[in-house]
Amino acid sequence: MIKKMRLVSRVAVIFILFFSSYLVTNGQVSNRKAKPNIVIIMADDLDSKQLSCYGGQNIQTKNIDALAKNGLKFNHIYTSEAMCVPTRASLFTGLxxxxxxxxxxxxxxxxxxxxxxxxxxxxxxxxGLTGKDHVTKPKSVFPFDIINGFEPNCVSATDDYQLEDVKKYITQDEKPYCLFVMSINPHMPWTVGDSTEFDPDKLILPKNWVDTKTTRRQFVKYLAEVRRLDDQVGDITKLLKETRQDKNTIVMFLGEQGAQFPGAKWNLWDAGQKSSMLVQWPENVKPSSQTDALVQYEDITPTLIDIAGGKPVSGLDGKSFLPVVLGKTKDAREYTYSIHNNIPEGDPYPIRSIRDKRFKLILNLTADKDYYNRFMMNPKSTDRNSVWFSWTAEIGKDPQAEKITNRFVKRPPVEFYDTTKDPWEFNNLASDPAYQKIIEKFKEKLYAWMKQQGDKGAEIDMVYNKKP
Structure with a gap:
């Protein structure tokens, strides 16, 4: 009798082990270790060159730097349109x-x-998503769990936040989560943070700026919000440690597009397009590593799907760069593509571009017109556009001021840059005979991409009727 009971018990154990193995193999049992948590912290209008881990000298971003120290730094990540809504839509949809x-x-x-x-x-x-909630509607397209905690309005005068609801969300059950923490820093109006930390006279300004007192005064306010952003990153990583989730959680930091200073956001120069991305993944990503792999925001959702164990989704524009993250390859894509449509931020001014790691082609599709942006150049609102008008006030006094402002307003049909030798894109090589073959090659690639996308160029930069 006892032998029969032992035999039955052994058979039962074997059956349970076999059935459990079958369920795990067929994805019907969640394997916590196989599916890490994911926390994506995204800045708002960040000049990524200011981060000390990216070579910035005006501020030490110790918490963001810690992610770089413990993870992988991407040197070539670009947004396909240097504006908040398009960048986030590309991030979430992979298109x-x-x-x-x-x-x-x-x-x-x-x-x-x-x-x-x-x-x-x-x-x-x-x-889930907490913070800036641009591009979360309609709910049918973006079925996020909206979590209280971070300020959702990017033009709010305050950025008060609390982590209790975030803590509840990340600890509520054993199911893996992906949480987007969307900061509003350092988006205008630059009203939060301690600006007394910075001496305006000692700041190192970007080389595509005109050096004025107004510029330095506004830059101090901007850097104060970069400090707030860095503090938020520190609070999130600290929370993961406190809840003992740091070992099985990927933390990704994203810089979005450039700052709301002339020549950055709302343009296709690198000051607006070039972003930052750090990926910390314990036991999977080599600490203090970096990559020159070329990636875009459209590639992030396919990568998250890959991390979660899913198959590639047919029809997406992006492609997974997980092999780069894991150190299995050095390259991701050969080219990045970008567009700019100026309405409703100003007069129609469509721009298209293509680049590889070194060279960049920009086509200004209505170069016969002047570029105008109402958030930076409105003569009826000089107080809100103080930086630009402090620059134009220097014309006639400073040759560099005239060069920079003229470059901003009056653009040639074709721009071509060697971004390795000329990172600020001052030396247009479009008419240089030595580069004509590669320019023609880039044009061919860009036009083919536009056709594949259904992009009709200048004619789509128009006013569209809002749905009722």
């Missing part, structure tokens, strides 16, 4: 702006799309 619909700032995505919220949920994840 370029013309295909996702948000090809102008504040233009909504098409309502028949899916996003990272669907893709990760299908793979067993909770997908």
């Amino acid at each position: 370029y702006p013309v295909r996702n619909g948000a090809f102008q700032n504040h233009k909504p995505v098409y309502d028949n799309l899916q996003s990272v919220g669907h893709y990760l949920a299908d793979l067993g994840y909770r997908v």
Whole structure:
């Protein structure tokens, strides 16, 4: 009798082990270790060159630097349209702006799309978002769990935040999660943080700026918000340690597009397009490593799907760079592509560009007109546009001021830069005979991409009727 009971017990154990193995193999049991948590912290209008881990000299961003020290730094990540809504739509959908619909700032995505919220949920994840909530509507496209905690309005005069609701969300059950922490710093109006930390006379200004007292005064306010951003990153990473989730959580930091200073945001020069990305993943990413792999924001959702164990989603523009993260390859894509449509931020001024790691081609599709942006150049609102008008006031006094402001307003049809030798894109090589073959090659690639995207160029930079 005892022998029979032992035999039955052994058979039962074998059956349980076999059935459990079958469920895990077929994805019906969540394997916590196989599916890490993911926390993505995103800045708002960050000049990534100011981060000390990216060579910045005006501020020590110790908490952001810690992610670089413990993880992988990307040196070549670009947004395909240097504005908040298009960048975030590309991040969430894995589609370029013309295909996702948000090809102008504040233009909504098409309502028949899916996003990272669907893709990760299908793979067993909770997908949440706290903070800036641009591009979270319609809910059918962005089915995020909206978490209280961080300020959602990017033009708020305050950025008060609390972590209790975030803590509840990341500890509520054993299901893996992907949480987007969307800071509003350092977006205008630059009213938070302690600006007394910085001496305006000692700041090192970007080389594409005109050096004025107004510029330095505004830059101090901007850096104070970069400090606030760094503090928020520190609070989030500290929370992960306190809840003992730091060992099985990927932390990704994203810089979004450049700052709201002339020549950066709302343009296709690198001061606006070039971003930052840090990936910390214990036991999977080599600490203090960096990569020159070329990536775009459209590539992030495919990478998250890959991390979560999913198969590539057909029809996305982005591609996974997980092999780069894991150190299995040094390259991701050969080219990045970008667009700019100026409405509703100013007069129509469509721009298109293509680049590899070194060279960059920009086509200004209506170069016969002057560039104008109402948030930086409005003569009826000189107080809100004080930096630009402090620059134009120097024309006739400072040759560099005239060069920089003229470059900003009057642009040639074709710009071509060697960004390795000329990172500030001052030396236009478009008419140099030595570069004509590569310029023609880039044009061919860019036009083919526009055709594939359904991008009709200048004619899409128009006013669109809002849906009722």
